[in-house]
Amino acid sequence: MSNIVIISGSPSQPSRSSAISSYLENILVTEGKRVNTIHIRDLPAEDLLFANFNSSEIKKAQSLIQQAQGVIVVSPVYKASYPGVLKAFLDLIPEKGLVNKVVLPVVTGGTFSHLLSIEYAFNPVFSVLGSQEIVNGVYMVDSQVSYKEQLAFADPEIEQRLKAALNNLLNKLPREETIK
Numbered sequence: 269m270s271n272i273v274i275i276s277g278s279p280s281q282p283s284r285s286s287a288i289s290s291y292l293e294n295i296l297v298t299e300g301k302r303v304n305t306i307h308i309r310d311l312p313a314e315d316l317l318f319a320n321f322n323s324s325e326i327k328k329a330q331s332l333i334q335q336a337q338g339v340i341v342v343s344p345v346y347k348a349s350y351p352g353v354l355k356a357f358l359d360l361i362p363e364k365g366l367v368n369k370v371v372l373p374v375v376t377g378g379t380f381s382h383l384l385s386i387e388y389a390f391n392p393v394f395s396v397l398g399s400q401e402i403v404n405g406v407y408m409v410d411s412q413v414s415y416k417e418q419l420a421f422a423d424p425e426i427e428q429r430l431k432a433a434l435n436n437l438l439n440k441l442p443r444e445e446t447i448k
């Protein structure tokens with residue numbers, strides 16, 4: 269069975285995008301998939317800031333990615349791009365560290381104006397890390413998702429889009445079955 273890693277890129281707590289990471293993880297676990305989530309905000313800040321390739325925490329995260337066939341990056345958009353902490357972590361992934369991995373970006377933003385950040389900011393980094401299979405990302409705005417007490421989708425279409433995106437990812441993995 270394939271391994272899937274979710275990289276949750278928000279530095280904030282609580283975080284809308286990390287609530288979405290947990291939601292995706294729950295769906296995958298319920299369907300019997302092997303999933304690990306890396307919350308960037310839980311990694312040592314100094315190791316990220318000073319690009320400490322020798323950090324045991326960073327090595328552990330790298331190893332989860334190395335063993336995965338599917339990588340889901342769930343992140344807020346910051347200043348029309350990815351948060352700096354997420355990029356600091358992606359910088360610590362070895363060259364071509366996403367070769368033979370299918371990547372799914374899931375991005376939340378305050379405005380639809382930065383919908384294309386998936387195409388012009390996130391995806392080019394996944395490509396340069398060697399992923400040749402980036403499935404269509406999901407972008408949603410804050411008014412479509414609430415997360416304080418519990419995750420809730422104001423727009424039910426979002427759930428359908430997320431499940432469709434998960435199925436697109438699973439379909440690209442070796443011998444995976446889809447979810448309902």
Ligand SMILES: Cc1cc2nc3c(=O)[nH]c(=O)nc-3n(C[C@H](O)[C@H](O)[C@H](O)COP(=O)(O)O)c2cc1C
Nearest residue numbers: 278280283284285344345346347348376377378379
């Ligand atoms: C520092 C900062 C920069 C942001 N920049 C943008 C932006 O450029 N475009 C946008 O649509 N939303 C922007 N936002 C809004 C967040 O992307 C949005 O609220 C997101 O859902 C937050 O996710 P989180 O709760 O997981 O951190 C920004 C928020 C912060 C804190």
